[in-house]
Amino acid sequence: MTENSERKAWMGLLARAPAGELNRLWSEAGLTPDYAHLRPPEVGGVMVRGRAGATGAPFNLGEMTVTRCAVRLADGTVGHGFVQGRGKTHATQAALVDALMQGVEAETLRAVILSPLKEAEDARRTARAARAAATKVDFFTMMRGED
Amino acid sequence: MYVAVKGGERAIDNAHAWLAEERRGDRAVAELSVAQIREQLSLAVNRVMAEGSLYDPDLAALAIKQARGDLIEAIFLIRAYRTTLPRFGVSHPVKTSAMRCDRRISATFKDAPGGQVLGPTFDYTHRLLDFKLAAEGEVAEAPEAAPQPGQTPHIMGYLNREGLIKEEVPDEATPPDLTREPMELPATRALRLQALTRGDEGFILSLAYSTQRGYARNHAFVGELRIGAVAVEIDIPELGFTIEFGEVVLTECETVNQFKGSKTELPQFTRGYGLVFGQTERKAIAMALVDRALRWKELGEEDQGAPAQDEEFVLMHADNIQATGFLEHIKLPHYVDFQSELELVRKLRREAEGCAGQEVAE
Numbered sequence: 001m002t003e004n005s006e007r008k009a010w011m012g013l014l015a016r017a018p019a020g021e022l023n024r025l026w027s028e029a030g031l032t033p034d035y036a037h038l039r040p041p042e043v044g045g046v047m048v049r050g051r052a053g054a055t056g057a058p059f060n061l062g063e064m065t066v067t068r069c070a071v072r073l074a075d076g077t078v079g080h081g082f083v084q085g086r087g088k089t090h091a092t093q094a095a096l097v098d099a100l101m102q103g104v105e106a107e108t109l110r111a112v113i114l115s116p117l118k119e120a121e122d123a124r125r126t127a128r129a130a131r132a133a134a135t136k137v138d139f140f141t142m143m144r145g146e147d
Numbered sequence: 148m149y150v151a152v153k154g155g156e157r158a159i160d161n162a163h164a165w166l167a168e169e170r171r172g173d174r175a176v177a178e179l180s181v182a183q184i185r186e187q188l189s190l191a192v193n194r195v196m197a198e199g200s201l202y203d204p205d206l207a208a209l210a211i212k213q214a215r216g217d218l219i220e221a222i223f224l225i226r227a228y229r230t231t232l233p234r235f236g237v238s239h240p241v242k243t244s245a246m247r248c249d250r251r252i253s254a255t256f257k258d259a260p261g262g263q264v265l266g267p268t269f270d271y272t273h274r275l276l277d278f279k280l281a282a283e284g285e286v287a288e289a290p291e292a293a294p295q296p297g298q299t300p301h302i303m304g305y306l307n308r309e310g311l312i313k314e315e316v317p318d319e320a321t322p323p324d325l326t327r328e329p330m331e332l333p334a335t336r337a338l339r340l341q342a343l344t345r346g347d348e349g350f351i352l353s354l355a356y357s358t359q360r361g362y363a364r365n366h367a368f369v370g371e372l373r374i375g376a377v378a379v380e381i382d383i384p385e386l387g388f389t390i391e392f393g394e395v396v397l398t399e400c401e402t403v404n405q406f407k408g409s410k411t412e413l414p415q416f417t418r419g420y421g422l423v424f425g426q427t428e429r430k431a432i433a434m435a436l437v438d439r440a441l442r443w444k445e446l447g448e449e450d451q452g453a454p455a456q457d458e459e460f461v462l463m464h465a466d467n468i469q470a471t472g473f474l475e476h477i478k479l480p481h482y483v484d485f486q487s488e489l490e491l492v493r494k495l496r497r498e499a500e501g502c503a504g505q506e507v508a509e
Contacts, residue, residue, distance in 0.1 A: 008388055015391075044233040044235040045201070045233070045235065047238065048379055049237060049239070049241065050240055050241055052336055052337065053420045054303070054422075055315045056316055057317070057319075057320060059336070059340040059341050060322055060323075060324045061241070061344055062344065063201050063234070065203040065206065066393070070385070084393030085205070086203070125247060127291075129247065129294035129295070130293070131249075131289045133292035133293060135266055136262045137262065137263040
């Protein structure tokens with residue numbers, strides 16, 4: 001269960017990362033694992049659903065583009081990539097990191113790829129949240145002149 | 148009579164070549180990149196994603212470039228592309244209560260928990276042309292403040308606690324999908340919401356406006372409007388778990404509307420709902436008003452015969468690609484159809500003239 005929740009976290013992080021950022025970190029990591037595609041990268045769509053009134057019955061909101069693939073390392077470990085957008089390299093790199101995270105290189109990968117991606121995502125979110133917070137209205141009541 | 152419509156290939160090729168040249172415009176002016184459109188015309192990109200019914204900012208920007216800024220043409224390109232995509236699955240319904248809000252306002256509760264957060268809005272600008280934008284220049288960074296911790300709760304939740312607002316009925320039924328099956332009327336609310344969220348902004352806006360002017364007035368207040376990023380989750384069957392594989396920016400509008408009550412229900416507020424891809428608040432507000440107007444039957448309200456209450460009228464005319472397709476096709480060659488009309492009118496005139504001639508002779 002914990003293993004799954006960790007894997008879910010890194011797969012999500014890899015999926016949401018800007019393709020260019022993952023590509024740069026992957027290249028800098030200098031990893032060249034032997035692998036074969038179990039499922040070659042394929043672009044498709046996912047239907048995104050919402051709920052009527054935010055909490056009611058689901059409805060189809062619209063689709064988004066995604067790319068998925070699966071790789072198998074030389075030792076047989078399988079990695080999956082399922083990423084937002086149309087990035088075949090992105091999906092392949094996500095799948096490779098997913099596979100390698102299941103092996104002995106996990107700690108290295110966490111340090112050189114996952115942690116920087118997490119920090120960048122947090123920084124992007126914080127930057128928007130901070131700008132939003134600066135636009136929060138501070139109401140004040142005008143003096144009514146009653147006393 | 149048969150009229151040949153072959154030929155014109157060379158004319159078409161040349162027309163397309165000229166189109167490409169006109170799209171490029173004056174070569175002395177720098178070419179627009181897709182990234183520039185995505186970043187600097189982002190509200191146009193958002194509209195194309197919403198009505199194209201496909202969330203992909205890069206593709207929407209490319210479509211806008213290809214369409215020379217004609218947004219309905221761009222939406223058409225996105226719709227056509229969308230049909231080529233294999234569908235890998237459906238997401239879990241997005242949790243807008245967990246939205247990372249860029250903007251969140253309420254017209255009904257000044258002191259709503261989480262506050263009134265204006266976000267990057269045109270509201271309160273004076274709508275005066277800013278000639279500084281005609282000159283190049285750096286933009287100052289926006290001020291920052293300490294981010295608010297935790298999630299921003301939905302304002303409707305507070306009214307719900309008192310039972311003052313009609314609750315949404317939780318339901319896990321698979322919603323109908325009008326991109327897969329032909330639209331069936333009468334429609335469920337789920338089908339209506341899908342049609343409205345991808346419907347033409349101008350059409351939905353006008354219908355919503357008509358309800359405000361008195362055609363099925365439903366006294367809407369914007370209970371809450373929020374814009375921001377939400378996570379999208381999907382089950383990966385190979386792995387047996389769910390991942391948060393993406394993030395989309397959405398605009399959500401919940402309206403609070405009056406309801407007098409009925410024989411079986413106490414007076415309470417009701418709601419309309421708008422949820423649209425991107426930062427698209429005019430559309431989301433309009434969608435909420437039209438959604439509410441279309442709910443007249445389930446709420447036991449009177450049919451006033453207003454356009455916004457007419458489900459068939461609204462749903463069958465909201466799609467701008469269907470509309471423009473049918474509208475614009477009449478400019479394409481109809482030589483054969485028209486030839487038969489021409490023959491018919493000539494024949495009728497000859498007959499009429501023949502009769503008139505006979506009357507004179509008599």
